[in-house]
Protein backbone atom coordinates (compact mmCIF):
# COMPACT_ATOMS: atom_id res chain seq x y z
CA UNK A 1 0.00 0.00 0.00
CA UNK A 2 0.89 3.65 -0.55
CA UNK A 3 0.37 6.60 1.79
CA UNK A 4 -1.69 9.19 -0.05
CA UNK A 5 -2.72 12.64 1.16
CA UNK A 6 -6.04 14.08 -0.01
CA UNK A 7 -6.92 17.78 0.08
CA UNK A 8 -10.57 18.55 0.84
CA UNK A 9 -12.30 21.86 0.19
CA UNK A 10 -15.86 23.17 0.05
CA UNK A 11 -17.48 26.62 0.03
CA UNK A 12 -21.02 26.07 -1.24
CA UNK A 13 -24.04 24.50 0.44
CA UNK A 14 -23.09 23.32 3.93
CA UNK A 15 -19.31 23.23 3.59
CA UNK A 16 -18.52 21.86 7.05
CA UNK A 17 -21.01 19.00 6.62
CA UNK A 18 -19.70 18.26 3.14
CA UNK A 19 -16.10 18.09 4.32
CA UNK A 20 -17.06 15.77 7.20
CA UNK A 21 -19.18 13.69 4.81
CA UNK A 22 -16.25 13.40 2.40
CA UNK A 23 -14.04 12.13 5.23
CA UNK A 24 -16.60 9.46 6.08
CA UNK A 25 -16.92 8.46 2.42
CA UNK A 26 -13.14 8.24 2.02
CA UNK A 27 -12.98 5.98 5.07
CA UNK A 28 -15.29 3.60 3.15
CA UNK A 29 -13.24 3.54 -0.08
CA UNK A 30 -12.23 -0.01 -1.14
CA UNK A 31 -8.67 -1.20 -0.43
CA UNK A 32 -8.05 1.94 1.60
CA UNK A 33 -7.73 3.02 5.22
CA UNK A 34 -8.28 6.57 6.45
CA UNK A 35 -5.47 6.81 9.01
CA UNK A 36 -5.51 10.48 9.96
CA UNK A 37 -7.55 13.59 9.31
CA UNK A 38 -6.61 17.18 10.03
CA UNK A 39 -8.70 19.74 11.89
CA UNK A 40 -11.11 21.72 9.77
CA UNK A 41 -9.81 25.10 8.67
CA UNK A 42 -11.69 28.17 7.54
CA UNK A 43 -9.91 30.08 4.82
CA UNK A 44 -10.61 33.04 2.53
CA UNK A 45 -10.87 32.08 -1.13
CA UNK A 46 -7.55 32.02 -2.98
CA UNK A 47 -8.11 33.30 -6.50
CA UNK A 48 -11.44 34.95 -7.35
CA UNK A 49 -12.51 36.66 -4.11
CA UNK A 50 -16.21 37.01 -4.99
CA UNK A 51 -17.12 33.67 -3.42
CA UNK A 52 -17.67 32.39 0.14
CA UNK A 53 -14.85 31.35 2.48
CA UNK A 54 -13.79 27.71 2.23
CA UNK A 55 -13.67 24.90 4.75
CA UNK A 56 -10.48 22.90 4.14
CA UNK A 57 -8.93 19.76 5.56
CA UNK A 58 -6.39 17.08 4.63
CA UNK A 59 -6.73 13.32 5.05
CA UNK A 60 -4.04 10.63 5.22
CA UNK A 61 -5.24 7.62 3.22
CA UNK A 62 -3.33 4.37 3.06
CA UNK A 63 -4.45 2.73 -0.18
CA UNK A 64 -3.83 -0.09 -2.59
CA UNK A 65 -5.78 1.74 -5.30
CA UNK A 66 -3.73 2.94 -8.28
CA UNK A 67 -3.46 6.72 -8.73
CA UNK A 68 -5.97 6.68 -11.59
CA UNK A 69 -8.49 4.50 -9.75
CA UNK A 70 -8.08 6.68 -6.65
CA UNK A 71 -8.69 9.78 -8.78
CA UNK A 72 -11.81 8.27 -10.34
CA UNK A 73 -13.08 7.22 -6.89
CA UNK A 74 -12.62 10.77 -5.57
CA UNK A 75 -14.36 12.31 -8.59
CA UNK A 76 -17.27 9.96 -7.91
CA UNK A 77 -17.38 11.11 -4.27
CA UNK A 78 -17.44 14.75 -5.47
CA UNK A 79 -20.34 13.98 -7.77
CA UNK A 80 -22.20 12.17 -4.96
CA UNK A 81 -21.81 15.31 -2.86
CA UNK A 82 -23.55 17.29 -5.55
CA UNK A 83 -20.62 18.89 -7.28
CA UNK A 84 -21.81 20.25 -10.59
CA UNK A 85 -18.85 21.45 -12.64
CA UNK A 86 -19.95 24.72 -14.23
CA UNK A 87 -16.61 24.80 -15.93
CA UNK A 88 -15.70 28.10 -14.31
CA UNK A 89 -12.07 27.63 -13.39
CA UNK A 90 -11.41 28.36 -9.70
CA UNK A 91 -15.11 28.96 -9.11
CA UNK A 92 -16.94 28.03 -5.90
CA UNK A 93 -17.70 24.33 -5.35
CA UNK A 94 -19.68 22.03 -3.09
CA UNK A 95 -16.72 19.67 -2.72
CA UNK A 96 -13.19 19.47 -4.06
CA UNK A 97 -11.02 16.41 -3.48
CA UNK A 98 -7.41 16.66 -4.65
CA UNK A 99 -4.68 14.02 -4.56
CA UNK A 100 -1.91 16.08 -2.96
CA UNK A 101 0.63 13.27 -2.65
CA UNK A 102 0.76 9.59 -3.61
CA UNK A 103 3.62 8.10 -1.62
CA UNK A 104 6.84 9.59 -2.92
CA UNK A 105 5.71 9.32 -6.52
CA UNK A 106 5.93 12.15 -9.04
CA UNK A 107 3.11 11.77 -11.59
CA UNK A 108 2.48 13.92 -14.65
CA UNK A 109 -0.32 12.72 -16.92
CA UNK A 110 -3.22 14.39 -18.67
CA UNK A 111 -5.47 13.55 -15.73
CA UNK A 112 -3.16 13.81 -12.76
CA UNK A 113 -0.25 15.89 -11.51
CA UNK A 114 1.28 14.72 -8.21
CA UNK A 115 2.53 16.39 -6.02
CA UNK A 116 -0.44 18.74 -6.52
CA UNK A 117 0.95 21.86 -8.25
CA UNK A 118 -0.49 24.32 -5.74
CA UNK A 119 0.91 22.78 -2.55
CA UNK A 120 3.72 25.26 -1.95
CA UNK A 121 1.55 28.39 -2.18
CA UNK A 122 -1.53 27.09 -0.35
CA UNK A 123 -1.72 27.67 3.41
CA UNK A 124 -5.05 25.79 3.41
CA UNK A 125 -3.10 22.71 2.25
CA UNK A 126 0.26 23.12 4.00
CA UNK A 127 -1.00 23.83 7.53
CA UNK A 128 -3.40 20.85 7.75
CA UNK A 129 -0.78 18.65 6.05
CA UNK A 130 1.85 19.63 8.64
CA UNK A 131 -0.72 19.06 11.39
CA UNK A 132 -1.13 15.37 10.50
CA UNK A 133 2.32 14.62 9.01
CA UNK A 134 4.91 17.07 10.35
CA UNK A 135 7.83 14.94 9.14
CA UNK A 136 6.49 14.60 5.61
CA UNK A 137 8.93 15.06 2.73
CA UNK A 138 7.29 16.51 -0.40
CA UNK A 139 9.08 15.25 -3.53
CA UNK A 140 10.87 18.09 -5.29
CA UNK A 141 9.85 20.65 -2.65
CA UNK A 142 11.28 19.58 0.73
CA UNK A 143 10.04 19.11 4.29
CA UNK A 144 6.49 20.24 4.94
CA UNK A 145 7.54 22.12 8.11
CA UNK A 146 9.99 24.20 6.08
CA UNK A 147 7.31 24.95 3.48
CA UNK A 148 4.84 25.99 6.20
CA UNK A 149 7.45 28.36 7.69
CA UNK A 150 7.70 30.11 4.33
CA UNK A 151 3.94 30.22 3.65
CA UNK A 152 1.89 33.20 4.92
CA UNK A 153 -1.08 32.03 6.96
CA UNK A 154 -3.30 34.55 5.08
CA UNK A 155 -6.39 34.36 7.24
CA UNK A 156 -6.42 30.60 7.82
CA UNK A 157 -8.44 29.75 10.95
CA UNK A 158 -8.20 26.34 12.64
CA UNK A 159 -11.76 25.48 13.72
CA UNK A 160 -11.81 24.03 17.23
CA UNK A 161 -15.11 22.26 17.36
Ligand SMILES: CC1(C)Nc2nc(N)[nH]c(=O)c2N=C1O
Pocket residue numbers: 008009010043044045046047048054056090091096124
Ligand atom coordinates in the same frame (compact mmCIF):
# COMPACT_ATOMS: atom_id res chain seq x y z
C1 LIG B 1 -10.57 28.30 -6.17
C2 LIG B 1 -9.38 27.78 -5.37
C3 LIG B 1 -8.06 27.94 -6.11
N1 LIG B 1 -9.28 28.52 -4.14
C4 LIG B 1 -9.38 27.96 -2.91
N2 LIG B 1 -9.27 28.73 -1.79
C5 LIG B 1 -9.36 28.17 -0.58
N3 LIG B 1 -9.24 28.93 0.51
N4 LIG B 1 -9.57 26.83 -0.44
C6 LIG B 1 -9.70 26.01 -1.49
O1 LIG B 1 -9.90 24.78 -1.32
C7 LIG B 1 -9.61 26.57 -2.80
N5 LIG B 1 -9.72 25.80 -3.92
C8 LIG B 1 -9.60 26.31 -5.12
O2 LIG B 1 -9.67 25.54 -6.20
